[in-house]
Amino acid sequence: MVQEKVCPVAELAPNQARRVVVGGAPIALVLDGDGAVHAIGDTCTHGDISLSEGFVEDSALECWAHGSKFELTTGKPLTLPAYEPVPVYEVELRDGDIYIDPTVTKVI
Numbered sequence: 564m565v566q567e568k569v570c571p572v573a574e575l576a577p578n579q580a581r582r583v584v585v586g587g588a589p590i591a592l593v594l595d596g597d598g599a600v601h602a603i604g605d606t607c608t609h610g611d612i613s614l615s616e617g618f619v620e621d622s623a624l625e626c627w628a629h630g631s632k633f634e635l636t637t638g639k640p641l642t643l644p645a646y647e648p649v650p651v652y653e654v655e656l657r658d659g660d661i662y663i664d665p666t667v668t669k670v671i
Contacts, residue, residue, distance in 0.1 A: 565586075565664055565666070566655060566662040566663060566664045567585050567586060567662065567663060567664070567665070568660050568661070568662055569583050569585055569590075569592065569660075569661040569662065569663055570583065570592075570660070570661055571659050571660050571661070572594065572600060572656060572659055572660070572661055573659065575592060575593075575594035575600065576594065577594050577595070577596055578593075578594070578595065578596055578619040579593070579594075579619060580592065580593050580614065580615040580616075580617060580619055580624055581593075581615055582605050582613055582615035582616075585652075585663050585665040586665035586666065587665070588604070588650075588652075588665040589604070589605035589606055589613070590602050590603070590604065590605050590652060590663065590665070591603050591604070591605040591613075591614045591615040591624060592615075592661065593619055593624060593635055595619070595622065595635065600654045600656065600661055601635040601636065601651075601654065602651065602652040602653075602654050602661075602663050603624065603633060603635060603638050603649050603650065603651050603652070604638065604649035604650040604651075605649075606649070607626040607628070607629075607631060607633075607645060607649070608631075608640070608645045608646075608647035608648065608649055609626065609629055609631050609644045609645035609646075610626075610628060610629065612626055612627070612628045612629075614626055614633065614649070620632070622634060622635050622636065623635060623641055626645070629644050629645075630642060630644075631643065631644055631645035633645070633648070633649050635651075636651065637651060637669075638650055638651040638669075650668040651668060651669040652664070652665065652667070652668055652669065653667055653668075653669060
């Protein structure tokens with residue numbers, strides 16, 4: 564497991580997504596309203612659209628282009644037109660910094 568330091572948690576705004584690239588993998592980071600950090604694949608499975616440009620609503624990230632919503636903890640699509648999930652990455656917080664291993668996705 565090779566975790567990479569991504570950024571400090573303090574750089575994330577609550578309920579907004581931020582795009583990062585870790586080990587070549589585009590990832591959308593979200594600090595939810597409860598203070599939990601989520602990391603999901605940044606590319607909508609319906610189209611080649613960056614999810615981090617979308618909207619955080621409750622426990623989902625909505626694609627700005629066609630409205631598909633993806634659950635932050637599972638990556639599963641909650642609405643059409645997307646029907647394939649996006650990957651979800653393990654997040655580790657150490658000393659206020661976010662670490663992610665882009666080669667390991669959560670199995671849900």
